[in-house]
Amino acid sequence: MADPTAPARFAPRRALAYWRRNALVWRKLMVPSLLGNFIDPTLYLFGLGLGLGALIAEVEGQPYLNFLAPGIIAYATMNAASFEALYSAFSRMHVQKTWEAVLTTPLTLTDVVLGELLWAATKATLAGGAVTLVAAAAGLVAFTAIPFILPVIALTGLTFAALALPMVALAKSYDFFLYYFTLFITPMSFLSGAFFPLTQLPAPLVAFAQALPLTHAVALLRPLAAGSSPAFTTLAVAVVLMGLLTVLPTRWALRRLTRRLLP
Amino acid sequence: MTARSPLPPNRSPQHPLSARDAPSPHPTAAPTSDANPPLAALTAVVKHYGTTRVLDALTFAVYPGECVAVLGPNGAGKTTALRVLLGLSPYEAGHVTLLGHPIPADAVAARQRVGVVPQFDNLDPDFTAEENLIVFARYFGIPEATARARVPELLAFVGLAGKEAAPVATLSGGMRRRLSLARALVANPELLILDEPTTGLDPQARHLIWQRLRELRQQGVAMLLTTHYLEEAERLADRVVIVDAGRVVAEGAPHALVAAAIEPFVLEIHGDWSSVGGIDAFERRLAESLTPLAANGATAPRFERAGETLFCYTTRDPAAALALLEPHPTLTAVIRRGHLEDLFLKLTGRELRDG
Structure with a gap:
């Protein structure tokens, strides 16, 4: 007998079938969903950017509003991925029993979980992309940079979707996710360089910030938004770190979910 | 007997009562004959949850064309047995096959040919009746156009003709159960697995489900159902398997079993x-x-x-x-x-x- 606790292998066609299920729900609720995903960050961008920006002359050689725009893009992407992979996926797993229904078909738990991961990354890309377009329209992001910004947004979305999966695997109710936001997401927002330069932080916190994925997303997006390209080492470190933070939590969550849902 | 005969000759659809009274061609659960392999078979399956032995050398089988009802008190292991059969739950000892595939190794291929009606409705509340069927068909790799073309026929079969655009939230409990049945049929399964298919339904809805299940059996679809309603088992099943504490305590045609013991x-x-x-x-x-x-x-x-x-x-x-x-x-x-x-x-x- 095969190891019953080993998750099934990734089957792209089957994971895509599940991804399409989520995409169809989104299409039916597209307008409120997109508005929610980008109005909030847009308000942050212009509220903070113009309000605080009036008090600040320049940050790292550019107006505060321009400095803030890539930070808000990364922040919006992180939030969209986290909300989708936490609340929406948990709702489908635990409340609606969508996963249970799907598992009686040829789809496996691996297909469902990877379908959720890819869907949350997709939704985060749409949210981050919408904020990018607004920022570009306001002259804060170079239009020519958008094709380079989108892959960074997609990788950021994938990473934060993957980081949320272990929480879904452990959660007994929605309340559990509040810890994740309070203890992880919100502190990271302020330690990532999204809202102000990392150089403002004490040295130990700067070192700590290098371990946070949002820091690396911001480090890639900031030069891109300004029309330049990030240093190769910045890119390499970001891709390796975000890659690891995608693969490892996903694998852990899959094993844990297999034990939980297929006892 | 020819292999995989969809409907054994002693089960004439015109005479359902005499068919029910006829002795089962497979009085024992063990898959003994190579000429007529079982669609589903659990053989001496042992499974524990913690220290509780939920399946205790459980053995039963479903052969082509027949309807088998698994009966047992709460906690007897009925639902666990179905989960094991579908490859959704590991087991420690024994042997399981589903449509000829070893389980759990080949569960994906096996589930391709099985329809499942769950104990609790898990229809997609975000979708209409039609979308529920089409999205489910995708999971089986059925092309969109093929699935869409079959929707009216499937809905009509379960008495939901014209309900394509109805959101699931607007359907009554009985209608949802019927939509669950239509969803289970979306890939033309050879075996239908039903976990308490009429629990919580009113008599009208229950009779409609029974009638449809009989029609499916006449079309050659084999069935494995669990139920608490003994009446349901007597009406639908060629064979009942009574399970207690993870073991089969009696098995046979319902009338013959009753006549022998009561x-x-x-x-x-x-x-x-x-x-x-x-x-x-x-x-x-x-x-x-x-x-x-x-x-x-x-x-x-x-x-x-x-x-x-x-x-x-x-x-x-x-x-x-x-x-x-x-x-x-x-x-x-x-x-x-x-x-x-x-x-x-x-x-x-x-x-x-x-x-």
Whole structure:
């Protein structure tokens, strides 16, 4: 007998079938969903950017509003991925029993979980992309940079979707996710360089910030938004770190979910 | 017998009653014949949850064209057995096959040819009836156009014609269960697995589901269902498998099983026993008047109690004996035929099984 606790292998066609299920729900609720995903960050961008920006002359050689725009893009992407992979996926797993229904078909738990991961990354890309377009329209992001910004947004979305999966695997109710936001997401927002330069932080916190994925997303997006390209080492470190933070939590969550849902 | 005959010749659709009374071609669960391999088979399956042994060398099979009902009290292991069969739950010992595929190794290929109606509705609340079917068809790799073309036929079959655009939230409990049945049929399954398919439905909805399940069986779809309704098993199943504590305690055609283990007459008496000198005294008098002469070859009556209700199982019609005893009008007596429920209670006991 095969190891019953080993998750099934990734089957792209089957994971895509599940991804399409989520995409169809989104299409039916597209307008409120997109508005929610980008109005909030847009308000942050212009509220903070113009309000605080009036008090600040320049940050790292550019107006505060321009400095803030890539930070808000990364922040919006992180939030969209986290909300989708936490609340929406948990709702489908635990409340609606969508996963249970799907598992009686040829789809496996691996297909469902990877379908959720890819869907949350997709939704985060749409949210981050919408904020990018607004920022570009306001002259804060170079239009020519958008094709380079989108892959960074997609990788950021994938990473934060993957980081949320272990929480879904452990959660007994929605309340559990509040810890994740309070203890992880919100502190990271302020330690990532999204809202102000990392150089403002004490040295130990700067070192700590290098371990946070949002820091690396911001480090890639900031030069891109300004029309330049990030240093190769910045890119390499970001891709390796975000890659690891995608693969490892996903694998852990899959094993844990297999034990939980297929006892 | 030809291999994989969709409908054995002794099960003429025109004579469902005689078909039910016919002896099952597979009185034992073990897959013994290579000529007619089972669609689903659990062989000596052992499984624990923690230290609780939920499946204790469980063995049963479903053959092409037949409907098998798995009966058992709560916690007997019925749902666990279905999960094991679908490859959704590991087991420690034994052997499981589904549509010829070893489980769990080849569960994906096996599930491609199986439809499942779950115990609790898990239709997609974000979708209409039609979207529920089309999205499910995708999971089986069915092309969108093919799925879309089949939707009206599937909905009509379950009595939901014209409900394509109805959101699931607007459907009643009975309609949702019927939509679950349509969803299970979306990939033309060879085997339909139903976990308590009519629990919680009103009689009209239940009868409609039964009627559709009979039609499917006549079309050659094999079925494995679990149920608490003994009546449902008697009506639908060619064979019942009674499970208790993860073991098969009885198996066979429902009528043959009842005939073999339950006396033909059942007398149920309840009410105020004080007027007849108490339940014990009444039972003794009834036993004396019913205990037959040895020459009759019949057996002594068997008594059971549930609270203040006395059950008397007897091979002789108890009407005359009952009349002689002239029970007081405060007692209510009912004489009926023995049925599957009596067998079920005899085998699994009358204690409540909570959980």
